Structure formats: structure tokens, C-alpha cells
Amino acid sequence: MSSVVFIGGGNMASCLVGGMIAQGFKQDKITVSEPKQDNRNNLETKFGICVTDNNQTAIAGADVVVLAVKPQIMRRVSLDLASSFNPKTVVVSIAAGISIDALQGWLGHSIPIIRAMPNTPSLVLTGATGLYANHLTQQSQKDVVNDIFEAVGYSCWVESEKLIDSVIAVSGSGPAYFFRILEIMKSVGQELGLPEGLAGNLAKQTALGAAKMASQSDLSPSQLREQVTSPGGTTERALAAFQSENLESSFRRAMTSALERSREMARDFSD
Ligand SMILES: NC(=O)c1ccc[n+]([C@@H]2O[C@H](COP(=O)([O-])OP(=O)(O)OC[C@H]3O[C@@H](n4cnc5c(N)ncnc54)[C@H](OP(=O)(O)O)[C@@H]3O)[C@@H](O)[C@H]2O)c1
Known part of the structure; x- marks a missing residue:
């Protein structure tokens, strides 16, 4: 089973983790890196997953890294992570308005990147998510990421990155x-x-x-x-x-x- 690391343990990360566990993902394969002690304690107690406040060590050896921080800090968080990335890891960004080109530039590698646009009903396992993968992403990586979002509702793939803006207009908002x-x-x-x-x-x-x-x-x-x-x-x-x-x-x-x-x-x- 793939190991999945969330950078940012706020609303979206906790609802995705909750859905994943309900669907049988193993707790010891899920890590959340989150600066707030209260959030870390809640996630650990509620879901029995691994938590840390160190983004760099969290992503070492991860198969999937989900960037679940606000768009405003995505640049800083990505730049901090750049040197720690294993090129085989697939990066998933759930932030609105952050392009794959921007992420690629900040992370500094040619790595598999997926943009995901979930919505708030994911909190009640009835979400709708649009996904787009860059050409470096393998089918097996797309399958794991699809499983994560299907755990909290419906998910579908779109054929071009610009269609993520259309997903935002339909289901994100x-x-x-x-x-x-x-x-x-x-x-x-x-x-x-x-x-x-x-x-x-x-x-x-x-x-x-x-x-x-x-x-x-x-x-x-x-x-x-x-x-x-x-x-x-x-x-x-x-x-x-x-x-x-x-x-x-x-x-x-x-x-x-x-x-x-x-x-x-x-x-x-x-x-
Ligand atoms: N909520 C939605 O419906 C929805 C839907 C689609 C997409 N999204 C996207 O999902 C992302 C997360 O949204 P959210 O609603 O989950 O936000 P959120 O509740 O604010 O969660 C983000 C978490 O990241 C933490 N954080 C801040 N700096 C960090 C760092 N350097 N490293 C690791 N974690 C850090 C924040 O802690 P602090 O509070 O201490 O800063 C916060 O706990 C956003 O990009 C948003 O656009 C959200």
C-alpha cells in the first residue's frame, strides 16, 4: 500500500484522512505534517495516524505528497520542500489557482504533479473532485490519487489543466x-x-x-x-x-x- 503524506492538517486534509480510513487505508501509511499542536493532537487521537511538524522529514520516502495548505503560502512551502523531494513521489496540490508550471518551478524537479479540486461536501463523504495529471504521472500513481478522492465522494479526470478552472466554477464553488x-x-x-x-x-x-x-x-x-x-x-x-x-x-x-x-x-x- 502507498504511503501518503499531507502537508497541512486543516479542514481538507482531515476530511480526506477520515474518508481514506473509512475506505480501509492503513493508518500507519498516512502522515500529516501540521504546525499547530492542537490540530496534530486531534488528528492523532481521532484517526490514529502519524503526525509531525517537520515537512521535510515527513516527505522522505513518501509515495504521494498532498499539498493541503492555503494558496497564499504554497510558494514558500514548496520552495522549502524542494531539496527533500524524491523524484518518484507524486505531488498533489489541492489549492485553487496554483498552476503545475508554478509548482514545477518551485519544486525544481521534473516530477509527477496532479492538481485536484475537491469541494466542501467531501467533509460528509459526498464531495466532487476534478483531477488533472501532468505527463510525468504514471497510471499507478493516478490510481492511488483517484482512490484518495473517491474515498470522500465522486472524482473524475479532466484532459487539460485549464479545465480545472471550469471544475472550480461548477463543483468547487x-x-x-x-x-x-x-x-x-x-x-x-x-x-x-x-x-x-x-x-x-x-x-x-x-x-x-x-x-x-x-x-x-x-x-x-x-x-x-x-x-x-x-x-x-x-x-x-x-x-x-x-x-x-x-x-x-x-x-x-x-x-x-x-x-x-x-x-x-x-x-x-x-x-
Ligand atoms: N476547504 C475547501 O472546501 C477547499 C476546497 C478545495 C480546495 N481547497 C484548498 O485546500 C487547501 C487547504 O484548505 P483548508 O480549508 O484545509 O485550509 P486550512 O483549514 O487553513 O488548512 C491548512 C493548514 O495548513 C497549515 N499550515 C500553515 N503553514 C503550514 C506549513 N508551512 N506547513 C504545513 N502546514 C501548514 C495551517 O496551519 P495554520 O492555521 O496555523 O496556518 C492549517 O492548519 C487550500 O489551498 C484550499 O484552497 C479547499
């Missing part, structure tokens, strides 16, 4: 779009006379049910929508209101803005 819709449905439900808790619960349960139907059914979302839209009924009237308010163009603008911000971040953080 996507949970917030649905949270916003839930906020709106709850508040309008209250305006229509429902108690706050009830309006919120009905909205959340409806989102859960719709997502389950969309993921389990053989029918497309369009077909499922048509199924609940009786001619002359309430849903038809609601959807006509969305149409006249141009919901689709709002979403297009929002998702394009997320994509543009991701490209801007690549310029800001990759120097």
Missing part, C-alpha cells in the same frame, strides 16, 4: 450556489407563512431528495423536471417565473465570474 438557493427558499417560505425551522427543513429535504433522484435515476434532470411539471400546474407557473427573470443567465454570469477569478488567482499566486 458549487456548494455555495445551492446554499444560497436554500437561504432564499427558506426566507420566501417564511414570507409565505411557514415557521422558520419548518421552511428551512422543507427546503433542505427537497434539495436532498432532488439531488438523490438526479444521481440515482436513469432520467436526465430535464426529464425529471418535466415529470413534475403538469400542464397548467403550480410548478409550470414557478418555472415560467424563473424563465422570465432569466435564471439561466444569472447562473451563467455567476459561474463565468468564478472561472475568471480562478484565472486571476493563478496570476496572483503563481509568481
Whole structure:
């Protein structure tokens, strides 16, 4: 079994570690390097994995190194690690806006690098992750990394690095779009006379049910929508209101803005 080292033991690293252990990864094959003593203690107690505060010694002999620090410090962390890397290690970056070229430049070797873009529902093992590997990555390395992200939900590979920006626009930022819709449905439900808790619960349960139907059914979302839209009924009237308010163009603008911000971040953080 491959050894996996996380640099940074915050939210994302702990949810990936939790998923990996639930899926049968061995605890003694997982190490997290994290500066905060409290975080290290929590990770050690909760998951029984190895923890350290020394990034350089942590990565010695690792098969996979997951860089799970904030984009703002990725440059410094990578430069510090450069001399300790074994060229056979595959590096996985989960940071938005850090290109493979930038990582390659900081790490100073031609090494296998994978960019991964997970999202927050990974915390409840229902994440969605887009992955892109550079040409130096072997299939066996892609398989191990795929297993890590499949342990916390769905994962897929994209064919070019620029598609990672599109993954960010769809699923990276996507949970917030649905949270916003839930906020709106709850508040309008209250305006229509429902108690706050009830309006919120009905909205959340409806989102859960719709997502389950969309993921389990053989029918497309369009077909499922048509199924609940009786001619002359309430849903038809609601959807006509969305149409006249141009919901689709709002979403297009929002998702394009997320994509543009991701490209801007690549310029800001990759120097
Ligand atoms: N959260 C998400 O939904 C999500 C989704 C996709 C991608 N990401 C990406 O995942 C990365 C991690 O996000 P996160 O939410 O897990 O952030 P986080 O909770 O802040 O975790 C980062 C951890 O790295 C630690 N750290 C700081 N300097 C370090 C160093 N030199 N060496 C090792 N560890 C160091 C931080 O400690 P201190 O707090 O003491 O600085 C913190 O515990 C980010 O690049 C983010 O863009 C996150």
C-alpha cells in the first residue's frame, strides 16, 4: 500500500484522512505534517495516524505528497520542500489557482504533479473532485490519487489543466450556489407563512431528495423536471417565473465570474 503524506492538517486534509480510513487505508501509511499542536493532537487521537511538524522529514520516502495548505503560502512551502523531494513521489496540490508550471518551478524537479479540486461536501463523504495529471504521472500513481478522492465522494479526470478552472466554477464553488438557493427558499417560505425551522427543513429535504433522484435515476434532470411539471400546474407557473427573470443567465454570469477569478488567482499566486 502507498504511503501518503499531507502537508497541512486543516479542514481538507482531515476530511480526506477520515474518508481514506473509512475506505480501509492503513493508518500507519498516512502522515500529516501540521504546525499547530492542537490540530496534530486531534488528528492523532481521532484517526490514529502519524503526525509531525517537520515537512521535510515527513516527505522522505513518501509515495504521494498532498499539498493541503492555503494558496497564499504554497510558494514558500514548496520552495522549502524542494531539496527533500524524491523524484518518484507524486505531488498533489489541492489549492485553487496554483498552476503545475508554478509548482514545477518551485519544486525544481521534473516530477509527477496532479492538481485536484475537491469541494466542501467531501467533509460528509459526498464531495466532487476534478483531477488533472501532468505527463510525468504514471497510471499507478493516478490510481492511488483517484482512490484518495473517491474515498470522500465522486472524482473524475479532466484532459487539460485549464479545465480545472471550469471544475472550480461548477463543483468547487458549487456548494455555495445551492446554499444560497436554500437561504432564499427558506426566507420566501417564511414570507409565505411557514415557521422558520419548518421552511428551512422543507427546503433542505427537497434539495436532498432532488439531488438523490438526479444521481440515482436513469432520467436526465430535464426529464425529471418535466415529470413534475403538469400542464397548467403550480410548478409550470414557478418555472415560467424563473424563465422570465432569466435564471439561466444569472447562473451563467455567476459561474463565468468564478472561472475568471480562478484565472486571476493563478496570476496572483503563481509568481
Ligand atoms: N476547504 C475547501 O472546501 C477547499 C476546497 C478545495 C480546495 N481547497 C484548498 O485546500 C487547501 C487547504 O484548505 P483548508 O480549508 O484545509 O485550509 P486550512 O483549514 O487553513 O488548512 C491548512 C493548514 O495548513 C497549515 N499550515 C500553515 N503553514 C503550514 C506549513 N508551512 N506547513 C504545513 N502546514 C501548514 C495551517 O496551519 P495554520 O492555521 O496555523 O496556518 C492549517 O492548519 C487550500 O489551498 C484550499 O484552497 C479547499
